[in-house]
Amino acid sequence: MENYVNHSPIEAQYPDLPGKTMVVTGAAQGMGRLFASQLASRGVNVVITDLSDAVLDTAAEINQELSEMVLQTENGRVIGVVADVTKKQDHEKTLSAAIEEFGGLHGWINNAGVFPEAASLDIPESQFDLAFDVNTKGTLFGSQVAAGYMKDHGGGAIVNMASVAALRIRRGRGSYNTAKAGTLQLSYSLAVELGDFNVRVNAVAPGFIDTAMTQWVHEREGALDHALGNVPLHRIGAPVEVFAAVLFLLSDSARYITGSCISVDGGSRHV
Template identity: 35%
Template sequence: MAGRLNGKVAIITGAARGMGKVEAELFAKEGAKVVAADILEDEVKKVAEDIVKAGHQAIAFKLDVSKSEDWKKVVDKVVEKWGKVDVLVNNAGIFPTSGIETATEEEWDRVMNINAKGQFLGIKYVLPAMKKAGKGSIINISSIAGLIGTGMAVAYHASKGASRLLTKTVAAELAKYNIRVNSIHPGIIRTQMVQDFLKDEETTKQALGTTVLGRPAEPIEVAYGALFLASEESSYITGTELVIDGGYTAL
């Protein structure tokens, strides 16, 4: 049966857990050759192994998204093995919750290096392969924190705002190569990253805030958005934001 990503090679960062893991599994089911990348080497290898056991194609690499040499090594190996890169999902990220009074300079630098610089480097290093192929789709996982403020997580908000505007300017720059660049802005998603905010009914209610659907999303609900942007179904969409937040930002 034809899948929505048949024949495409997709690199997904942060693929050891949460949204990245589910995206890797879904993309593989839809026919993609998946490159699961994460700094958590053992966990991401297990993700790729399980995908292969399910009858799909996947390989895994250890990747520190903040390091140029890691990106170059991964992309070179992918092109050597599969000849191209069609899709990049810049999913890797961290979520410290410190506000402006308590955040340290070290925390700021670490968050920006992973959440913002990591996406910049990913785009930079897949670009030659996508230019050679004459097309590509790059998906930056931002957040509703890149659209609104919450009075906490100052470095996280800054990094996700950077992701949003990085997406728009690179989309304009790369359109001439038929490379599309879009961002996804999840709201409250049930992953390990936010598990402390969903530990009981009271904390969950507080975390959901203005989410009009009244529940957290499951990672698959974000993965389907990424699948759409990775597929040819979104061929006329670039430089835009796909907000998957249950209506958090609607009010």
């Protein structure tokens, strides 16, 4: 597997980011955790959310890891908030924590997501509802709360996690494909409407990335070879490579970019 993934660090630094405050939803583990850790290592204060108390432990672990870095920089701090992204009031609780702890909000990453599987003719209503509640409605609520603050405080940046599945159909993922397509179109709609307030909204569309959500590709016979055959770069992506796109979109280097989607998929959307 390591032959197919490049986990080497992303060295990009943006001098406008240290001291800012950002939220990452769905960050107790996986890609969200990495986003939080990488942002904090660059001087950003981060509020992370997840459904369980594990998010509190994750925040403490990241802070400890940063304090032990040999080449310490001016790291930010991370705090955790237990929150359900399908409940708007939980996003409001998250915003309140950011303001109380760090004095404001500059960026928000709607990262929380679910990855259900079923053939289209077999999709149960409960799965379809869950896919939209978490992936799409959760993104809407997070964006509404974030933008509600940002529009009165000079603007900000929102990054939504779409997927290559929003651009290219994957068999057996009808609920996911549809919900992520909704997330992408929602991002475009938000960008158009929030531009009046200097709030930028963009999306990132990962392809095959080395996370728990894609472990199935290693477990099914022939799935890895098939997957790599549909990726022009012929390898699986690393979470840090997704972070590089997110980091850019949050920074002032992307200050004239809104309503865009960066595909981090090795080119697979074209195959």
